[in-house]
Amino acid sequence: MKRIANAGTSDPDTYDLAVIGTGMTGMAAALIAADRGLSVVQAGLTGEILFSSGFFDFLAIHPVQEKRYWTNPWDAVRSLVQNNPGHPYARISDQIMRRAWDMMLSFLEHEGLPYYRVPEENTRMITSQGTIKSTYCLPQTMQPGANGLKHKLPCLITDFHGMREFSAVQIAENLRSQWKDIRTLRVNFPGTDGLTELYPEQMARALELPGNREKLALLIKPHVKEVKLVGLPAVLGIEKSLQSTNDLSERLGLPVFEIPTIPPSVPGIRLKEIFERALPKIGVRQFLQKRVLRLTPEQDGGFRLDIGSVSPDHIIKADAVILATGRFFGGGLHAGRNGIRETVMGLEVVQPAAREEWHRNDFFDPAGHPINHAGIETDDLFRPLDSSGHPAYPNLFAAGSILAHQDWIRSKSGVGIAVCSAAAAVESCIHLKEGKR
DSSP: OOOOOOTTOSSOEEEEEEEEOOSHHHHHHHHHHHHTTOOEEEEEOOOGGGGOOSOBOSOOBSSGGGTOBOSOHHHHHHHHHHHOTTSGGGGSOHHHHHHHHHHHHHHHHHTTOOEEEOTTOOEEEEOTTSOEEEESEEEGGGHHHHHHHHHTOOEEEEEETTOTTOOHHHHHHHHTTTOOOEEEEEEOOTTOTTOSOOOHHHHHHHTTSHHHHHHHHHHHGGGOTTOSEEEEESOSOSTTHHHHHHHHHHHHTSOEEEEOOSSSOHHHHHHHHHHHHHGGGGTOEEEETOEEEEEEEOTTSOEEEEEESSSEEEEEEEEEEEEOOOSTTTTSEEEETTEEEETTTOOOOBOOSSGGGSSOSSTTOTTOOGGGGOBBOBOTTOOBBOTTSSBSSTTEEEOGGGBSSOOHHHHTOHHHHHHHHHHHHHHHHHHHHHHTO
16 A cells, blocks of 8 residues: 655555545544445545534434434334335445444544443433434433433523523523423633633633532532532533543532533534544544545546645545535535536436425425435445436445435434445445455
8 A cells, every 4th residue: 555645746645445524424434444444545624523412313203294203213214214215224234224333332432422322212302492302322421411301300500601502591491391390500600700702612621620620510519409410511521521520520419411502512522523533543544624626537446536725735546435525514515506516526416306496385394395305316335326327436435414315404313324324335335345356
């Protein structure tokens, strides 16, 4: 394997797999491929992952027009694939899905960010808006809140002067019909007297210091005599959030839990920093904040990637490529006057026949909008199809939210589609690679 990074060389680096994208799909694909023994290079603009709440959804709602909530996400998946055989989940075996979830959660726990999961159940948890959300996995720092909601334990929710978009009073009022015994408290964040605005990342880094946690505990402790747990915005540290949460819990003498805030969020920062720190340690070469300016198919079935910001800084060769570029927000799809296009290779996009058909007349139509199902059509190996229905390129794969026939937001399945389709695409890549030997 060559290791030459100069864009001017005629002998570029060569890898088994290039992953284009650095959101959850791209990170999952790079992780799983490296674990399976492939040499991996990854490029993309980081940012989308910062909008993660920390919740890992698998599948909570199906059919979306009926808003039917499922307790068991695996039962929901089985029902979904019967009703929608074009959905990405219909192309992924239970074995690959379970292995992908296990690998992702094991990796995060090893890196100091353990998650809570009941393997066959969705868990209900409160949000910063005072709503209740069903999700498959949530950070261990949030689990006491899910338990408190389930058993309706007396709870104190605390917020801070100067922290916008997080109101303990709003949360309590919106939850009152489902969780009656919630009290609220507002305090000054340690060391910020006189400040009119606080920023979650700065707060989280400040609470990594034991002295600041001690000061916070002294402010809250006089108010916990009649409650069983305390909820706080998700700002309890970056690198050691569970240790920070447990330390504050010990100081208060009762469980403490985090509530996800609006994005960009501290849970998203935690995920981003872990992936960027840990993936290079297992051999993934990352070009962060760099674009794939050109992806060129080569005669041997592989690809040449020109990577850079404005002009190429690096030339990479890869035997296979996984597109994990996301939808409109991530930049994988672009909506223009003449339709929706895929931005890297100009691949065929499944979409309504006319722009006028993208949205229904009723914005809140229970069935959602046709544009939500637009995306890349693939074969069973997750290879994008051309206009004739054949794989556009034998070693090009797609995964994540760019895939067609799914509405991940409304069905509460975003991370599930990301992680499971990434795993399936990697397995297909390995299968084809081994078939050539």
